[in-house]
Amino acid sequence: MGLEQKLGDMGIVTTSLEKAVNWARSNAIWPMLFGLACCAIEMMSTQASRYDLSRFGMELMRASPRQSDLMIVAGRVSRKMAPVLRNLYDQMPDPKWVIAMGDCASCGGVFNNYAIVQGVDEIVPVDVYVAGCPPRPETLIDGIMKLQEKIKHEPLKKWQ
């Protein structure tokens, strides 16, 4: 590593609790295995062979909301799906984050009609919006790295 040479043989690092906790949180985000529409296929590509999301410490998709930290809303949210989505969000333990992947989840996209919720931020708080229809895997990875940056600068607070 090289770290041990710099610090001598003391074996002690001083940092703030906030930084240590955020460092740990940001590098092991477990997303929920939750796909809605077209973007879910690109989300699958992001985890699969060519793009390999596990390089960023978040390949471990959990099928249960109880075990996940991050909800990637991948696709359009219909009015029938909206309460289910909110329910899933409420079941996730704190701290938790949301990425709105794609135009439909961000703002309704091309579907400005009776069936689609015009942006998932109407029902859950969104941390990062990823543009594209669907976003390329690189774009999603960029969104995830933006979220990691955001987590690193979050103050320690009491989660409701």
Place this chain on the structure above:
Amino acid sequence: MAIAEPPIRIEDAPLNAVRVDDVQLDITLEQLKKLVSPRALTGETMLLNMGPQHPSTHGVLRLLLELDGETIVSCIPDIGYLHTGIEKTAEGKTYLKVIPLTDRTDYLAPMSNNLAFCGAVEKLVGIEVPIRAQYLRVILMELTRMNSHLVWLGTHALDIGAMSVFLYCMREREMILDIYEAVSGARMMSSYIRPGGLWRDVPAHFPQLVQRVLDVFPGRILEYEKLLKENPLWKERTVGIGKISAEDAIAWGMTGPCLRGSGVNYDVRKAQPYSSYDHFDFSVPLGSNGDVYDRYKCRMEEFNQSLKIIRQAMKRLPPGPVMTDDRKVAPPPKHEIAYSMESLIHHFKLWTEGFRAPEGEVYFAVESGKGEYGVLLSGDGSPKPRRVHFRAPSFHNLQPLSEISKGALLADIVAIIGSIDIVLGDVDR
């Protein structure tokens, strides 16, 4: 001087914010009584909710299962969690602007949907498509079929427990997405096929990209088959599971590999050849038992047939234009606009108003990866369709699920859903 009120734009209209308590998720006891057996109400059998958030339902399908131990007594699919209103939205758009919406119905096979819609428009308006465009459409259609089957194989195997197949399939799928990107600029939502031909000619390196697929694929198909075909675990989970007879499959309106797995020889490419499919020599693989394993075998053989068609089409790909020269539907080339007043007018008319289709109703179907993807198009003489209806193969293939899963084990329902290869964007639209 009075200042006119600005017109209300759609974007400014207040949105009905969704209130979670408004939507009733549970059904009443009276409604439930009609759906499940009386034993469920006494507590003898168990009701289990599966989905809409479940990794094995291939999207947002919800199933209400009645279980006697591990055996399924009844299975009630609940669809509509991805209802997008695509058909209604299409009524408010010009013919050209509907194409991006069709991409998003069956998002694993966007080119098939493009072709089905454009074929319907061409039939309604009466447009001749140049032969080069027809051959390129065939090549892209077959690549799309392989694209669709790769996602099917990957997720189906993942559901049953073979993780590595998923990673291999997604690796190969990237090769096809590279071709999509080269021709249309987008990885998934191509919108490349337009009424009258194609958006533009394929780039110079297109033959190399296709050749790479042709070279690499046969070996990769053998690789998948080595992992699955004779694998005792795979056969244990698929042989004899989810059986449907030929008569039942026809009665339920199944099409595509689900129908052919039961031994019915029906393929739109053979029955009503479109886009000069009759110029190519290929066979239609058939199953005999109509179970999950036979549907798997049919689709695996379709990979080889697709490669065969692509090989023939690439060899005989003629030169020439890829768009009809009918200026009423096809935009004029850029350089013509500079000196021809007529071309300028056509260009202006096409991009401001769109072309008009005559009054009438047509049905045009293509064989997508999942089955017969048809478009019922009704025109009223204006530049916008009066009604568009998509005959989505996934919707029809999903219908017999409650029949064929009766008596199956709980774990088998995952295999059955995988084998009928549904895409919820296609079911709900």
